[in-house]
Amino acid sequence: xxxxxxxxxxxxLADRVLTLISKNGKFxxxxxxxxxxxxxxxxxxxxxxxxxxxxxxxxxxxSLMAAFLKGEERIILEANGSQSIKKxxxxxxxxxxxxGFVDFELKDDSGTNITDFLGDGLFKVxxxxxxxxxxxxxxVKLKKGDISTDLAYYFQKSEQIPTAVxxxxxxxxxxxxxxxxxxxxxxxxxxxxxxxxxxxxxLKNSPEIxxxxxxxxxxxxITRILIPFDYEILxxxxxxxxxxxxxxxxxxxxxxxxxxxxxxMKKNNHNELICIYCNKHYYLEDRxxxxxxxxxxxxxN
Ligand SMILES: [Zn+2]
Numbered sequence: 001x002x003x004x005x006x007x008x009x010x011x012x013l014a015d016r017v018l019t020l021i022s023k024n025g026k027f028x029x030x031x032x033x034x035x036x037x038x039x040x041x042x043x044x045x046x047x048x049x050x051x052x053x054x055x056x057x058x059x060x061x062x063s064l065m066a067a068f069l070k071g072e073e074r075i076i077l078e079a080n081g082s083q084s085i086k087k088x089x090x091x092x093x094x095x096x097x098x099x100g101f102v103d104f105e106l107k108d109d110s111g112t113n114i115t116d117f118l119g120d121g122l123f124k125v126x127x128x129x130x131x132x133x134x135x136x137x138x139x140v141k142l143k144k145g146d147i148s149t150d151l152a153y154y155f156q157k158s159e160q161i162p163t164a165v166x167x168x169x170x171x172x173x174x175x176x177x178x179x180x181x182x183x184x185x186x187x188x189x190x191x192x193x194x195x196x197x198x199x200x201x202x203l204k205n206s207p208e209i210x211x212x213x214x215x216x217x218x219x220x221x222i223t224r225i226l227i228p229f230d231y232e233i234l235x236x237x238x239x240x241x242x243x244x245x246x247x248x249x250x251x252x253x254x255x256x257x258x259x260x261x262x263x264x265m266k267k268n269n270h271n272e273l274i275c276i277y278c279n280k281h282y283y284l285e286d287r288x289x290x291x292x293x294x295x296x297x298x299x300x301n
């Protein structure tokens with residue numbers, strides 16, 4: 001294929017999120033195709049199928065929630081479990097970046113269903129907004145441990161907003177993620193109980209989002225199939241698995257350590273720095289250590 005054709009294909013298959021409002025103003029929704037995000041998370045973190053699938057759902061949910069924010073406002077979702085998965089973390093910025101990780105220790109009896117892996121635990125949502133000095137935090141119990149139900153339960157319990165959440169991920173026979181996507185649909189203050197029941201009934205018959213993505217549908221086509229009312233599109237933008245870490249940022253964090261600690265790191269060749277969010281490895285060289293030591297000496301004077 002020519003470079004131009006490759007470029008067109010890449011743009012067509014890129015992950016995107018779209019937000020909309022119903023023409024009658026009673027509902028708003030976000031729809032996302034997140035296959036590339038989920039695949040990158042699985043490969044960068046070397047994840048087995050179930051931890052990868054659950055992280056995928058959390059990354060998908062966080063990206064959808066961030067789409068309702070503005071500028072560089074952020075959403076952090078955390079699921080803290082008690083079974084073989086201890087923690088899943090996803091952080092999304094409205095500009096189209098999401099990153100995350102999963103802490104797990106699989107055992108022979110870890111289970112086979114997606115709901116076996118977290119067990120009892122807590123689901124935490126943090127919103128970092130421009131007009132608030134502190135993050136807005138909501139914590140609920142894990143309702144089912146499949147992330148979709150937990151996120152819907154959070155909206156109902158913590159924000160008192162009736163919300164339908166569909167987070168979908170498909171894996172191939174080798175346990176690798178093929179596709180992922182999602183939908184969050186929320187009632188606005190003008191919607192009554194009957195409106196909400198009607199919409200929920202219609203959503204029950206909607207096709208699997210990963211099936212639509214598998215058919216190479218665009219986000220606009222997927223949205224047209226999923227959304228059971230007339231709507232107006234508010235946003236439509238590209239999203240990627242992206243981490244803002246850099247070697248320089250790590251080095252400036254090391255300046256908070258004492259000079260003796262830096263010297264001992266250098267002596268013991270503790271030169272590897274790993275980003276927990278994206279699993280990127282950075283290596284400190286002798287001149288990096290020397291620079292750190294010099295900077296620390298200068299600040300002591
Ligand atoms: Zn990183």
